[in-house]
Amino acid sequence: xxxxxxxxxxxxxxxxxxxxxxxxxxxxxxxKEAQLKKNDALPGAPLxxxxxxxxxxxxxxxxxxxxxxxxxxxxxAKFQRQLKTAVKQARYLGLLPFVG
Amino acid sequence: MSGSGSGSGSGTALSAVxxxxxxxxxxxxxxxARKSHDYLEEHLKALLEKVGxxxxxxxxxxxxxxAYEIKGxxxxxxxxxxxxxxPKSIAQLQRETELSELVLxxxxxxxxxxxxxxxxxKRATAVEEALREGxxxxxxxxxxxxxxxxxxxxxxxxxxxxxxxxxDGAGDGANG
Numbered sequence: 001x002x003x004x005x006x007x008x009x010x011x012x013x014x015x016x017x018x019x020x021x022x023x024x025x026x027x028x029x030x031x032k033e034a035q036l037k038k039n040d041a042l043p044g045a046p047l048x049x050x051x052x053x054x055x056x057x058x059x060x061x062x063x064x065x066x067x068x069x070x071x072x073x074x075x076x077a078k079f080q081r082q083l084k085t086a087v088k089q090a091r092y093l094g095l096l097p098f099v100g
Numbered sequence: 101m102s103g104s105g106s107g108s109g110s111g112t113a114l115s116a117v118x119x120x121x122x123x124x125x126x127x128x129x130x131x132x133a134r135k136s137h138d139y140l141e142e143h144l145k146a147l148l149e150k151v152g153x154x155x156x157x158x159x160x161x162x163x164x165x166x167a168y169e170i171k172g173x174x175x176x177x178x179x180x181x182x183x184x185x186x187p188k189s190i191a192q193l194q195r196e197t198e199l200s201e202l203v204l205x206x207x208x209x210x211x212x213x214x215x216x217x218x219x220x221x222k223r224a225t226a227v228e229e230a231l232r233e234g235x236x237x238x239x240x241x242x243x244x245x246x247x248x249x250x251x252x253x254x255x256x257x258x259x260x261x262x263x264x265x266x267x268d269g270a271g272d273g274a275n276g
Contacts, residue, residue, distance in 0.1 A: 028234025032226055043222035044215060051125075051207070052161070052180075053224060056231045065167075074234070093127055093205055094166035094176065 027076035049082040051089035057096060061087065065100035119154070119184045121214045125161065126179040126197075127170070127205040137177075143202055144179055151193045153185035156214055170204045182214045 005013070025031075033047040049056065060068050060075075060083060067087055070080050090096040128140050141158070148155055158181045165175040185193070190208065197206045215223070 025237060028230045028237070029227070032230035032233070036226060041222070043219040043226065045212070045219075045223075047223065047226055047230075049227055050223070053227045056227050059231055059235070089207055089209075091167070093125060093178070093207055094168060094170050095164075097167040 025074070027074055027079055029079040030076045049079060049086050051086045051093065051095065053086065054090065054095055057083070057087050057090055061096070061100075063100055065091075065097040119186050121156075121182065121184050121211040122153075122190070123209045123211055123214075124148075124181045124183070125207040126181065126203055127166075127176045128179060129173060129202050129204065130163070130175050130177055131173075132202055140177065140202060141179070143200070144181070147193065147196050147200060147203075148181065148183055148185075150196060151185065151189040153183040153189070153193070155181060155183045157182040157217070173204060176204055182211075184214075 029047060029049065033042075036042045036047060051057070060073050062068060067084060070077070073080070075083065087096060091098050126144055128144070132140060137160070141160075145155065145158065158179065161178040161180040163175070163177045166173065170176070187210075194206070194208070197203045
């Protein structure tokens with residue numbers, strides 16, 4: 001029977017597993033918003049994720065239709081909230097599945 | 101955010117009719133569309149006008165298959181509408197849509213202002229670009245493949261097959 005791993009060892013393993021997701025720079029949407037602001041090209045209002053951006057929503061959801069964590073997608077809190085709302089609205093309209 | 105319930109009790113006079121912009125997405129039966137698209141459009145417009153909404157833009161957004169069955173329908177047509185209406189009339193609009201046999205779902209959002217077509221297009225492109233640039237930067241293309249692969253392996257047949265076929269699949273058996 002294999003030796004049972006200590007709690008610390010398990011935590012380290014988990015850290016290693018997630019390491020590839022963290023420290024990869026700022027949120028892509030925040031970055032884009034700043035870029036647009038700099039170029040004075042914001043579309044009349046701050047950048048907002050809508051339920052109509054189906055491609056984006058699908059890419060940020062798992063195959064089961066669950067939203068990726070912030071750790072994994074690297075989104076800022078603000079855009080993760082927008083994304084959450086957008087996904088839920090899209091689910092209501094039958095554009096995205098509740099269960100994948 | 102209108103305090104519609106408490107209006108009668110307080111002494112404030114709300115004589116002027118206030119209107120505010122809304123965005124509505126209608127999901128409509130597809131089978132009726134075979135008769136005529138105009139019929140559906142007219143039906144929706146009639147619904148909105150009945151409650152005194154001023155329609156500023158009305159477009160057929162998309163026709164697509166649904167992610168899950170809604171009222172026995174596998175696919176539907178989406179109509180996007182921007183309009184201005186009195187917040188008090190919204191309850192009636194919701195009731196009318198609920199009673200309508202053609203509308204499967206309606207998503208109603210209150211807006212600060214109605215975006216122009218150009219603004220909406222720009223916004224959508226910006227979001228799309230942000231997604232793409234983020235993926236390039238984070239190298240998610242490869243990651244997605246890896247993650248998906250893992251999951252597919254977990255669900256797929258090969259593991260079960262090997263476990264059943266040979267005795268050295270004991271480890272697999274313990275996992276499953």
